[in-house]
Amino acid sequence: MSIFVGESTRLVVQGITGRDGSFHTRQMMEYGTPVVAGVTPGKGGQHFEGPDGKKVPIFNTVEDAVQKAGANTSVIYVPPAFAAGAVLEAAGAGIEFIVCITEGVPVQEMTRGLAYVRDRGSRLLGPNCPGIISPGKAKVGILPAQIVAPGPVGVISRSGTLTYEAVVQLTDAGIGQTTCIGIGGDPLIGTNFVDALEAFKEDPETEAIVMIGEIGGTDEQEAADWVKANLEIPVVGFIAGQTAPPGRRMGHAGAIISGSAGTAEEKIRSFEEAGIAVAKRPVEIAELMKDALGI
Amino acid sequence: MNIHEYQAKEVFRKAGIPVPPGGVAETPEQAEAIARELGGRVVVKAQVHSGGRGKAGGVKLASTPEEAKAHASAILGMDIKGLTVEKVLVTPAEEIATEAYVGCLVDRAAQSVTFMVSSEGGVDIEEVAHTTPEAIKKLTIDPRYGLLPHEAYWLASALYDDPPLVKQTARIISQLYDAFVMAGASMAEINPLITTPDGEVKAIDAKMSIDDSELFRRPDIAAFRDLSAEPISETKAREADLSYVKLDGNVGCCVNGAGLAMATMDLVKYYGGEPANFLDIGGSSSPEKVVAALEIITSDPNVKVILFNIFGGITRCDDVANGIVTAIKQIDIDVPIVIRLTGTNEDEGVRILEEAGMKAATSMDTVVEQAVALANQA
Missing domain, CATH: 3.40.50.261 (Succinyl-CoA synthetase domains)
Structure with a gap:
C-alpha cells in the first residue's frame, strides 16, 4: 500500500504548459502516473503532448478537469504570485489531494489558503516541496524516480535533495519504500510530520519510517511526542542545520532559528527522548534502518 | 527581510498608528539639525538590525542639539553585535507613564497570525515569555476574517482598565494588523507602546520583518533593503x-x-x-x-x-x-x-x-x- 497517492490517483497538472510543468508532466507520465488533465487558463480545448504520443486534455479550470476528466489529485507548478490562488481553486473544485511544488508563496496568503483547504476537506502537501512518490505506483511532483524502489519504509522529509540522499542509500542497501513524501521547507505547510506519520501508521505495509527534519519551528518536536505516544514501528531520524547560525534563513523560508527556538540540538534531543534512532551523518540513515529492520 | 525602526515607523504612520515625529541622520551635524528643528529633549537611536541597542549604548537621551550631535558622533560607526551603525534616528523624548508590549507574528504551529500583548513593555519579550509567561496575553486570529474589532478590544483590555486608554489601544492594535498585512510582514511589534501622563497612547519603537516572498509585489517595501547591513x-x-x-x-x-x-x-x-x-x-x-x-x-x-x-x-x-x-x-x-x-x-x-x-x-x-x-x- 501507499499513502496519499496510489492506484486510484487521477492527476490534474495546474500549469501544465509552463517550462517546469511540461517537463515534469512528461516525467510523471513516463513513470506511469495517470495524468488525466492539465489546466492552463486560456488554453482550454488544446492538448498536451506526453511521451509515446499520449495526449492529455487541457482545461481552463480545475472544475472542468474534475467534471470532465475525473481528476481527484492535483499538482501545482505555477509561479509564486498565482500559487496560493491555484491551491484555493483546486480545493474549491473538490480535489482531495493537492501538491504545491512552487517555492516563494507569500506566507500570509497561505494562512487563508490552509483554512480554506481544511474547510473543504482537502489535503495540501507543500508548498515548496518536491512532492510524493509511491515506488512502482505513482509519482506526483519532482522526486527523481530512478532512485526509489518498492519496499517497507516510509520516508518523510522537509528537504528535497537531502531526501534523495537518504532514499538512494536505502535503495542501495536493498531497503525499498512504501511512499516518500517531501512535506516542504516553508514555515506554513499543509501536511506536517504528524499528519504524514498518522497516515503511515494506518498503512499495514509500512514497517519503519525515516524522518528528516531541519532547523526552524517545532514540527519535529511535536512529531517526536506523537511517535512516543502512538507509534510502535521503528523510526530513524536526521536533523540538518547543526552549524546554522541563529536568525539567518538557510535557503528554505522555514529554516530559521528564531531567538533560541528551533535549533537542531533541541530537535535531536526530542527525537532521542522519543526513542528515535538519530543518524549523525546522512550515510548512517541506511545503517540505522538496517539495524531497525533486523537485516 | 528585517527593516529598520525608522522604516517600520513609516509603515506604522501610513496605517494611522500614532508615532512621534523624527528624522534620520547619517552625520552628527544632521543629527544636530534635526534635534534643533524638533526642539526640546530628544533621543538619538542607532538604526541597526539588532535587538539590545540600548544595552550596547546605541540609544542616548540629549537635552540640547549640541548634545544630540555629540551622541550621534559616538553612536555612528559603533559596532553593535557585529553590525556597524550607519544611521541614527533623532526623535523627541516622550514623557512616559506606562510601557506595554504589542506584537503579532506568523505563528507556525497555529498556521495563522498570533497577537501577543503584555503590560511588561520595554523589555525583551522572549525573556518575559520565558520567565513570566502568564504576563503575556495571546490571541490567534482566524485568517478567514482577519482581526475582528472585539478581539482588538479584548487584547487592549488586557493592558489597561481606563476606558479611553483601552479605546486608543484597541485602535492601535487594529492598525498594527493593517500595517502587518499592508507590508507583507512576518512579524511586527511595538515595544514599548507607551501611555503619557496626559493619557495619550503612542508607539515609541517599531520593529518589522518582511516575508521575502512578498517583496516582488511591494516595491516600496523592497526599497527598504539596507545593503550596508549585509x-x-x-x-x-x-x-x-x-x-x-x-x-x-x-x-x-x-x-x-x-x-x-x-x-x-x-x-x-x-x-x-x-x-x-x-x-x-x-x-x-x-x-x-x-x-x-x-x-x-x-x-x-x-x-x-x-x-x-x-x-x-x-x-x-x-x-x-x-x-x-x-x-x-x-x-x-x-x-x-x-x-x-x-x-x-x-x-x-x-x-x-x-x-x-x-x-x-x-x-x-x-x-x-x-x-x-x-x-x-x-
Missing part, C-alpha cells in the same frame, strides 16, 4: 538568485538544495572543519549560476578549499560540470576544488570534468573528509 557577497548572491549565507570558516561549500547544503556544513564540522558559507545553487542550475557561485565563494579570503556537493534531481550534473569548467577558465581560482557529483546525467558530468583534468567522487563523506584535510593543511 556582506557584499550576500548582495551579489541574491542578484544571481543564489541562496547564500556567509559564515566564518574556511571550507567553501557549493551545494544544490537547502537541506543538503545544511547537512554538508554539518558534515564539514563533523570531520573537524568549519564551513565558510551556506550556499544553495537551487534546482535547474544553469552553468552561469555555477560560475556566479564560484565567484562569490572565492571572493571570501578565508576560503582554503571549495567543496561541491551535487545530488542531481532537477539539477543536472552535466550543467554543474560545465559551470565548473567555464568558471575555472574565467576566474583565477588558487584553492583546491573537490567535487561530489551524483544523480541525473552523472556520467556526462564526470566525463566533462575528466576532460578538463578534474575528478569527481560519488560519496558525500569522502569529499567532505578530503576537503577538511586540505583546508587544515593550508
Whole structure:
C-alpha cells in the first residue's frame, strides 16, 4: 500500500504548459502516473503532448478537469504570485489531494489558503516541496524516480535533495519504500510530520519510517511526542542545520532559528527522548534502518 | 527581510498608528539639525538590525542639539553585535507613564497570525515569555476574517482598565494588523507602546520583518533593503538568485538544495572543519549560476578549499560540470576544488570534468573528509 497517492490517483497538472510543468508532466507520465488533465487558463480545448504520443486534455479550470476528466489529485507548478490562488481553486473544485511544488508563496496568503483547504476537506502537501512518490505506483511532483524502489519504509522529509540522499542509500542497501513524501521547507505547510506519520501508521505495509527534519519551528518536536505516544514501528531520524547560525534563513523560508527556538540540538534531543534512532551523518540513515529492520 | 525602526515607523504612520515625529541622520551635524528643528529633549537611536541597542549604548537621551550631535558622533560607526551603525534616528523624548508590549507574528504551529500583548513593555519579550509567561496575553486570529474589532478590544483590555486608554489601544492594535498585512510582514511589534501622563497612547519603537516572498509585489517595501547591513557577497548572491549565507570558516561549500547544503556544513564540522558559507545553487542550475557561485565563494579570503556537493534531481550534473569548467577558465581560482557529483546525467558530468583534468567522487563523506584535510593543511 501507499499513502496519499496510489492506484486510484487521477492527476490534474495546474500549469501544465509552463517550462517546469511540461517537463515534469512528461516525467510523471513516463513513470506511469495517470495524468488525466492539465489546466492552463486560456488554453482550454488544446492538448498536451506526453511521451509515446499520449495526449492529455487541457482545461481552463480545475472544475472542468474534475467534471470532465475525473481528476481527484492535483499538482501545482505555477509561479509564486498565482500559487496560493491555484491551491484555493483546486480545493474549491473538490480535489482531495493537492501538491504545491512552487517555492516563494507569500506566507500570509497561505494562512487563508490552509483554512480554506481544511474547510473543504482537502489535503495540501507543500508548498515548496518536491512532492510524493509511491515506488512502482505513482509519482506526483519532482522526486527523481530512478532512485526509489518498492519496499517497507516510509520516508518523510522537509528537504528535497537531502531526501534523495537518504532514499538512494536505502535503495542501495536493498531497503525499498512504501511512499516518500517531501512535506516542504516553508514555515506554513499543509501536511506536517504528524499528519504524514498518522497516515503511515494506518498503512499495514509500512514497517519503519525515516524522518528528516531541519532547523526552524517545532514540527519535529511535536512529531517526536506523537511517535512516543502512538507509534510502535521503528523510526530513524536526521536533523540538518547543526552549524546554522541563529536568525539567518538557510535557503528554505522555514529554516530559521528564531531567538533560541528551533535549533537542531533541541530537535535531536526530542527525537532521542522519543526513542528515535538519530543518524549523525546522512550515510548512517541506511545503517540505522538496517539495524531497525533486523537485516 | 528585517527593516529598520525608522522604516517600520513609516509603515506604522501610513496605517494611522500614532508615532512621534523624527528624522534620520547619517552625520552628527544632521543629527544636530534635526534635534534643533524638533526642539526640546530628544533621543538619538542607532538604526541597526539588532535587538539590545540600548544595552550596547546605541540609544542616548540629549537635552540640547549640541548634545544630540555629540551622541550621534559616538553612536555612528559603533559596532553593535557585529553590525556597524550607519544611521541614527533623532526623535523627541516622550514623557512616559506606562510601557506595554504589542506584537503579532506568523505563528507556525497555529498556521495563522498570533497577537501577543503584555503590560511588561520595554523589555525583551522572549525573556518575559520565558520567565513570566502568564504576563503575556495571546490571541490567534482566524485568517478567514482577519482581526475582528472585539478581539482588538479584548487584547487592549488586557493592558489597561481606563476606558479611553483601552479605546486608543484597541485602535492601535487594529492598525498594527493593517500595517502587518499592508507590508507583507512576518512579524511586527511595538515595544514599548507607551501611555503619557496626559493619557495619550503612542508607539515609541517599531520593529518589522518582511516575508521575502512578498517583496516582488511591494516595491516600496523592497526599497527598504539596507545593503550596508549585509556582506557584499550576500548582495551579489541574491542578484544571481543564489541562496547564500556567509559564515566564518574556511571550507567553501557549493551545494544544490537547502537541506543538503545544511547537512554538508554539518558534515564539514563533523570531520573537524568549519564551513565558510551556506550556499544553495537551487534546482535547474544553469552553468552561469555555477560560475556566479564560484565567484562569490572565492571572493571570501578565508576560503582554503571549495567543496561541491551535487545530488542531481532537477539539477543536472552535466550543467554543474560545465559551470565548473567555464568558471575555472574565467576566474583565477588558487584553492583546491573537490567535487561530489551524483544523480541525473552523472556520467556526462564526470566525463566533462575528466576532460578538463578534474575528478569527481560519488560519496558525500569522502569529499567532505578530503576537503577538511586540505583546508587544515593550508
